[in-house]
Amino acid sequence: MTGTTTGTALGAPAERREGRQKVTGAARYAAEYALPGRTHAWPVPAAVARGRITAVDTSAALALPGVLAVLTHTDAPRLAEPEDGTLAVLQGPAVPHRGWCAALAVAETPEQARAAARAVRVTYDTAPHDAELTEDHPAGYEPEQAGGQPGRAEYGDPVAAFAGAEVRVDVTYRIPPLHNHAMEPHATTAQWDGDRLTLYTSTQGGTTVRSVLARLFRLPEEDVTVVAEHVGGGFGSKGTPRSDVVLAAMAARHTGRPVTLAHPRRSLPTVVGHRAPTVQRLRLGAHPDGRLTALLHEVTTHTSRVKEYVEHAAGVSRVMYATPNLLSSHHVVPLDVPTPSWMRAPGHASGMYALESAVDELAHALGMDPVELRLRNEPEREPVSGRPFSSRHVVECLREGARRFGWAGRDPSPGVRREGPLLIGTGVAAATYPAMVSPSTASAEARPDGTFVVRVNAADIGTGARTVLAQIAADALGVPLDRVRTEVGHTDLPPAPMAADSSGTASWGWAVHEACTRLAAHPEEGPTVRADTTGKADADSPYARHAFGAHFAEAAVDTVTGEIRVRRLLGIFAAGRILNARTAHSQFTGAMIMGLGMALTESSTLDPAFGDFPEADLASYHVPVHADIPDIEADWIDEHDTHLNPMGSKGIGEIGIVGTAAALGNAVHHATGIRFRELPLTPDRILAGLLSERRR
Amino acid sequence: MTSAHEPGQHSEVTLRVNGKPHTLLVDHRRVLLDLLREDLDLTGSKKGCDHGQCGACTVLVDGRRLNSCLLLAVTLDGSEITTVEGLGGDGEEPHPLQRAFLDRDAFQCGYCTPGQLCSAVGMLAEAAAGHPSHVTDPAAPSGRPVALDRPEIRERMSGNLCRCGAYPRIVEAIEDVI
Numbered sequence: 001m002t003g004t005t006t007g008t009a010l011g012a013p014a015e016r017r018e019g020r021q022k023v024t025g026a027a028r029y030a031a032e033y034a035l036p037g038r039t040h041a042w043p044v045p046a047a048v049a050r051g052r053i054t055a056v057d058t059s060a061a062l063a064l065p066g067v068l069a070v071l072t073h074t075d076a077p078r079l080a081e082p083e084d085g086t087l088a089v090l091q092g093p094a095v096p097h098r099g100w101c102a103a104l105a106v107a108e109t110p111e112q113a114r115a116a117a118r119a120v121r122v123t124y125d126t127a128p129h130d131a132e133l134t135e136d137h138p139a140g141y142e143p144e145q146a147g148g149q150p151g152r153a154e155y156g157d158p159v160a161a162f163a164g165a166e167v168r169v170d171v172t173y174r175i176p177p178l179h180n181h182a183m184e185p186h187a188t189t190a191q192w193d194g195d196r197l198t199l200y201t202s203t204q205g206g207t208t209v210r211s212v213l214a215r216l217f218r219l220p221e222e223d224v225t226v227v228a229e230h231v232g233g234g235f236g237s238k239g240t241p242r243s244d245v246v247l248a249a250m251a252a253r254h255t256g257r258p259v260t261l262a263h264p265r266r267s268l269p270t271v272v273g274h275r276a277p278t279v280q281r282l283r284l285g286a287h288p289d290g291r292l293t294a295l296l297h298e299v300t301t302h303t304s305r306v307k308e309y310v311e312h313a314a315g316v317s318r319v320m321y322a323t324p325n326l327l328s329s330h331h332v333v334p335l336d337v338p339t340p341s342w343m344r345a346p347g348h349a350s351g352m353y354a355l356e357s358a359v360d361e362l363a364h365a366l367g368m369d370p371v372e373l374r375l376r377n378e379p380e381r382e383p384v385s386g387r388p389f390s391s392r393h394v395v396e397c398l399r400e401g402a403r404r405f406g407w408a409g410r411d412p413s414p415g416v417r418r419e420g421p422l423l424i425g426t427g428v429a430a431a432t433y434p435a436m437v438s439p440s441t442a443s444a445e446a447r448p449d450g451t452f453v454v455r456v457n458a459a460d461i462g463t464g465a466r467t468v469l470a471q472i473a474a475d476a477l478g479v480p481l482d483r484v485r486t487e488v489g490h491t492d493l494p495p496a497p498m499a500a501d502s503s504g505t506a507s508w509g510w511a512v513h514e515a516c517t518r519l520a521a522h523p524e525e526g527p528t529v530r531a532d533t534t535g536k537a538d539a540d541s542p543y544a545r546h547a548f549g550a551h552f553a554e555a556a557v558d559t560v561t562g563e564i565r566v567r568r569l570l571g572i573f574a575a576g577r578i579l580n581a582r583t584a585h586s587q588f589t590g591a592m593i594m595g596l597g598m599a600l601t602e603s604s605t606l607d608p609a610f611g612d613f614p615e616a617d618l619a620s621y622h623v624p625v626h627a628d629i630p631d632i633e634a635d636w637i638d639e640h641d642t643h644l645n646p647m648g649s650k651g652i653g654e655i656g657i658v659g660t661a662a663a664l665g666n667a668v669h670h671a672t673g674i675r676f677r678e679l680p681l682t683p684d685r686i687l688a689g690l691l692s693e694r695r696r
Numbered sequence: 697m698t699s700a701h702e703p704g705q706h707s708e709v710t711l712r713v714n715g716k717p718h719t720l721l722v723d724h725r726r727v728l729l730d731l732l733r734e735d736l737d738l739t740g741s742k743k744g745c746d747h748g749q750c751g752a753c754t755v756l757v758d759g760r761r762l763n764s765c766l767l768l769a770v771t772l773d774g775s776e777i778t779t780v781e782g783l784g785g786d787g788e789e790p791h792p793l794q795r796a797f798l799d800r801d802a803f804q805c806g807y808c809t810p811g812q813l814c815s816a817v818g819m820l821a822e823a824a825a826g827h828p829s830h831v832t833d834p835a836a837p838s839g840r841p842v843a844l845d846r847p848e849i850r851e852r853m854s855g856n857l858c859r860c861g862a863y864p865r866i867v868e869a870i871e872d873v874i
Contacts, residue, residue, distance in 0.1 A: 015798060022806030023794040023813065025740015025780035032739035065705070109734065111725040183744045183752055183807040183859045232742070232807030233859050265745040462805030462860050582801050590804060590861030618749035618857065625854040629863040631846075 009474035009481040010647065013582035017466045017486065018230065027230040030202040031187040035258040038189065039068060041251040042113035043243075044103040044120045045267060046095040049611025050129035050336045053093040056103050057121040066112035068255045070120055071104040077250050079216045085306040086271075086339050087216065089243050090250065095124065096306050097131075097338050098612040099270030101243060106251045106259060129336035132608035133302045135279050140300065140333040147312025147347045153384045156325030158283075161294035165285025169362045173282065173354040174678040177604040177613065178275035179268065179621055180343050184232020186272050187262035190248035197252075198225045201245050204234040204459050205498025209241045210491045213249060229489040231461040235594070236342030237272040238461070239500040244271075266616040269604065273341025274613070276301045276311040277606065278350045282358035285325075290368050290376040292323040297355060300331045302606075304339035308332065311340065313351035319432050319546055320355065322379035337606055338613070342500065344594055345654035348433050349661070353598070353679065356429035356662030361675065364414075370428050370666070371398050371407060382544035390543035390643035393574035394430050397550035400637055401428070401572040405552040415673030423557045424567075425671025431549035431659030435576065435650035436503040439534040441494035442511035444473060444519045446526045451483045454516065458488040458508040459499040463653060464583035465508065471579060472509045472647055476516035494530060502547070502651020505579065506644065510537055513646040543643045547575040547650040551592070551663035557671045559690055562683030564600055564668060566630050569660070573636045576650035588634035588656040595660025597624040603680045709773045713738065714782025720769075728764040728772060729753045732779060740780040740810045744857070751856035754811035754818070755779050761818025763855075780810035783817065793817060796869035804860035812856045816870050819852045820844075844874055 021027040046053070058070035076090035089101045105116035130139075143151040162168065188201040197219060203209050206226040214221040231238065248261040263271060278301045285294035297317035303309050314328040343349075363370035375395055381388050402408065410426060411417075417424040442456035454473040458465045466486040474481040487493055497507050514531035522529075554568040571592050578584045601622040604615045615621040634656065641648055661679060669675050674689045710719040713736060720735055729746075732738040732755070741764055744752030748766040755764045756778040783791040793816055796802070803809040826839040831851045842848065849867050858866065 016801065018806070019798045019801075019803075020790070022803055022809050023780075023797045024784065024790060025738070025810050027806055028739060029742075029807065031743070032733070034734070034737055034739075109723065109726075110730060111723050115725075181859055183750065183805065183857065184742070185744070230806060233805040235859070262743065265747065265749075462803075464804070583804075586801050586804055586860075586862060586865065589864060593861030593863060594859070617747060618745050619747070623857055623859060624861070624863075625857060626850040626863050626867065627847075627854040629850065629861075632864050 004480045004482060006478050006480055007475055009471040010579055011577065011581060012471065014467050014471055014481060014580055016464050016583065017470065018460065029184055029230050029232050030189055030200045031260050031262045033189045033200045035189065035191055038258040038260060039106055039108055039255060040110045040113040041104055041106045041248060041259050041261040042117040043101045043247060043267065044105065044117045044122065046098060046100040046102040047122065048095055048124045048126045049098045049131060051095050051124045051126040053095060053102055053122055054125050055123040060121065061105055061116040061119040064112060064116050064119060066108035067116040068106045070116065071250060071254055077253050080218055082216055084240060087241065087243060087246050089246055097304060097336055098610065099267065099338060101247065104247055104251055106255050129611050131335050131337050131606055131611040133277055133333055133335065135300045137333040140331050143308060143310045143330055143332050146310040146330045147315055149312065149315055151310065152329040153318050154327045158294045158296050158325040158327040161325035162283045162285040162296060165293045166288055167286045167365055169284045169358055169365055171282050171358055171361055171677060173280045173357055175278045175350050175353060176679065177277045177606055178343055178598060178602050179604055180235040180237035180272065181268065181618065181621065181623055182233030182235055182237060185263050185265055185268060186238065186242050186244045187260065188244045188248035189258060189260040190252040191258040192252050195219065196223045197249055199245060199249065200227045202231050202238055203228045203241065204231065204238045204461055204500055206459060206489060206491050207457050207495040208498050209245060212241050213245060216246060217249065226491045227489065228459055231459055234461045235344045236346060236500065239342050239498050242272050265618065269613045269616050270338045273339060275343035275350065276303065276309065276340035278311055278313050280313055280354035282354055284358055284362045286362055286366065288366065290366055290373045292321055292377050294325040295321060295323040296327040298327065298329050302333045302335050302337060304337050305334050306339045309340045311350055312347035313354065315347050316351035316355055316432060318384040319382060320430065321377040322383060326383060336611055344591065345433055345657045349598065349657050352431060352658045353661040356659055357665050360427065360666040360669065369412065371402050374398060374430055385544055387542060387544040390545045391639050391641035392548060393637055393639055394548035394550065396637050397548055397572040397574050398430065401550040401552050401570055405570050407552065414670050417671065421558055421560045423559060423671040425667045425669065426554045427663045427666025427670055429551045429659035429662035429666060431551060431655055433502055433547050433651065433655040433658055435545040435547055435644055436501045437506040437510065437537045437645055438497040438503055439537045440496045440507045440511040441530065441532045442508060442515050443494050443528055443530040444515040445528040446519060446523065451485065452477055452479065453485045453487060454512050455487045455493045456508045456512060457491055457493040457496040458504060460488055461499050463499065463504065463587060464580060465504060467583060468505055468580045469508060469512050472512050473516045476513045477520045502653045506649055506651060507537060509647050509649065510645045541643065545644060547573065547655045549573040549655050549659060551659035553663040553667040555664055555667040555671055557668060557686060562687035564681055564686065566596060566664065568630060569596065569632045571634045571656055573655055574639045575636060575652050575655060576639050576641050576644055577648040578636055579647060579649050584652050585634055587652050589632045591654060591656025592632055592634060592660050593624055593629055595657040596628065596664065598679060599661035599664040600680050601628065603682065707770050709770055711772055711775050711777055713777045714779060722769045724770050726769045728767040728769050731769040732764065738779050738781055742807050742810055744807065751815055752808050752811040754815040754856060756814055756818055759821060761815050780813055783813060792873045793869065796872040800865045800869040800872065802865040802869040803862050808856060808858045812858065812866055815853060815856045
């Protein structure tokens with residue numbers, strides 16, 4: 001039993017501590033705090049793609065029953081200028097993209113607020129807009145930074161080396177905009193008590209919300225309380241505060257009443273960020289024995305005019321393969337579009353789709369097994385930085401995955417396995433995601449009854465943070481798991497970084513581990529010991545620290561309907577020490593399912609004329625459903641890495657999505673013999689491909 | 697600002713929710729989901745899309761699973777509603793399916809979970825009553841209980857989205873109670 005013995009908590013499949021609340025409906029999310037006198041706010045989205053608001057007629061809205069106010073840019077509270085321009089809502093007449101908040105209705109009930117928002121008449125001075133991403137767009141430029149790294153990395157003479165390579169692949173892949181669509185829409189309930197602000201909000205990081213909102217409303221941080229006990233998913237889109245927090249706080253200030261704002265589902269693609277579309281050109285040059293001589297990965301993407309966000313998809317090529325000549329670069333085009341942002345495995349999910357598809361194409365060109373090709377290009381050190389890897393077991397993942405999947409003896413010939421109208425194929429791809437960690441604080445308290453309380457303002461967005469932090473604490477304290485309680489999700493708790501970049505557990509856990517270790521060694525310091533990992537967690541490491549994985553997929557392509565059905569999906573991961581076998585398994589498989597969506601079902605369009613996403617709801621933007629999902633297998637290899645953190649863990653929230661789309665795309669090529677280089681692989685594209693192949 | 701109520705826009709309805717009667721004056725625009733969440737503070741039923749596209753709001757209405765965001769409350773006079781809060785009945789013990797969800801880790805963020813649970817309870821009753829699905833063998837005798845293999849469960853549960861990707865675990869949890 002993991003609950004009653006000592007030293008056995010880490011790694012155990014402990015049940016989620018908030019599970020019972022979630023299955024009985026008792027868990028409360030941000031919009032579910034029915035504070036006395038609580039009102040509801042509803043945004044009015046701008047109806048033009050670019051321009052200026054010249055007038056807002058609120059009279060009809062204000063005449064409706066129950067309406068308390070309509071905030072506009074002329075009367076909304078003035079904010080300090082935010083670092084994140086997407087939060088500067090109702091601060092001026094400019095409309096930077098369609099769907100930007102033009103006004104905000106506040107009423108007693110959600111129905112009245114919705115009706116009021118519809119009754120607001122906004123007049124615009126429309127300006128010409130440009131919302132079309134092209135590779136040769138004149139406004140494109142090379143950003144200095146992409147995903148916190150230099151926008152460009154280059155060594156050797158990649159262009160010449162590629163030109164002189166004996167075997168060459170020069171291919172371009174396209175990924176459309178994608179949407180996070182966490183099941184809980186972005187929502188905030190805000191309440192002012194004098195100059196003190198309380199926010200119940202759906203966020204991946206309450207400490208960040210507090211500091212951002214304190215700055216915007218010019219308050220001392222201690223006057224802002226943020227509660228985020230349960231969060232209905234985020235997948236990056238709730239990493240930093242979004243407009244719901246600011247608008248709810250403004251509306252509550254303006255009306256003197258508590259206000260709940262839940263963004264309507266069809267507003268989310270526009271207002272919470274999206275995975276930016278990418279056009280990725282991959283040039284791989286190789287010797288006939290498979291060793292790379294040149295790797296060029298060039299990414300074109302868009303950002304908004306509100307702020308620069310670069311989908312850092314070329315970064316993966318600086319990590320994965322040994323090559324004497326490398327170019328990894330980004331090109332970003334600012335357009336009159338909604339602002340892109342993080343979506344699960346930002347940069348990496350997109351970049352590895354393109355890189356791992358191109359590697360498969362190279363394997364085909366070489367007549368070499370794609371697993372073998374990857375093994376031949378294992379780097380001894382991280383290619384660009386030259387640093388040794390803290391641990392790197394992608395080879396073991398590939399080998400173990402190949403063994404379990406039954407890869408040996410695979411006929412590499414594409415388009416030859418038929419079952420009636422179906423064509424069957426298998427594919428493989430590798431995966432990588434950085435093992436990141438940030439400073440955090442935490443406290444551990446010894447209670448007179450022999451139990452312990454661990455406190456840290458972590459966010460449990462569905463990862464099971466409460467549970468895994470208790471496991472870390474129990475082993476560090478040397479007590480059974482059932483003697484430890486965890487408190488998370490409140491700014492009264494020790495400040496902590498956000499649940500993002502697969503770094504939450506490593507960051508919070510390090511501080512928890514330190515507090516508990518000290519409390520166990522020096523009980524006289526107690527009853528409460530507080531730890532701060534600043535200076536340790538953010539210390540420069542001489543090691544390149546990444547998680548790795550391998551994905552294997554089997555797909556059946558229906559030549560009559562164009563439908564692709566996934567038959568098998570296997571992911572093997574090397575992500576340091578796995579701290580909770582049950583919740584880790586759920587995260588890996590869940591991310592693989594999101595990757596399946598990226599490969600097969602999820603598609604959005606930035607309509608050039610309209611300047612926004614037509615696929616704005618869940619009927620038109622297809623996230624995978626039960627019927628899309630076969631039995632999925634995820635497992636991991638034991639990895640002991642002492643260069644990470646005291647737990648020896650790498651993040652696990654994102655690596656699962658990274659290689660899925662490429663493995664599926666490669667399986668579809670193996671099935672059909674056709675390379676589809678634009679996601680998603682929907683029946684229309686498959687049928688068109690099959691038809692043009694037949695005409696040849 | 698005007699008064700909160702306008703004559704002719706509200707009507708009285710009586711419904712039983714989780715066994716308890718409630719008589720309410722409701723805005724004609726109010727959907728069952730908002731009645732549960734706003735009027736009764738039963739926030740277990742979730743608002744994921746408000747358009748009948750995600751299933752997070754699924755409840756049982758007179759034993760049938762329905763998207764409560766698509767049901768105008770004023771049309772439900774006399775209805776018997778069961779929400780996730782009422783699945784376990786009066787006792788302390790959760791419904792066996794709730795227990796199975798815990799055992800299988802059939803959720804992560806938990807936001808779709810109440811809808812998955814209510815939908816599964818309704819789905820099991822539909823299969824027991826012999827309702828066919830898209831994947832049911834057309835030659836199967838009509839009106840007899842349908843055996844629920846994985847393709848049947850997946851097909852019948854496809855109105856309930858889960859962005860965390862707990863689908864395989866949800867199917868296992870449902871199998872546990874069949």
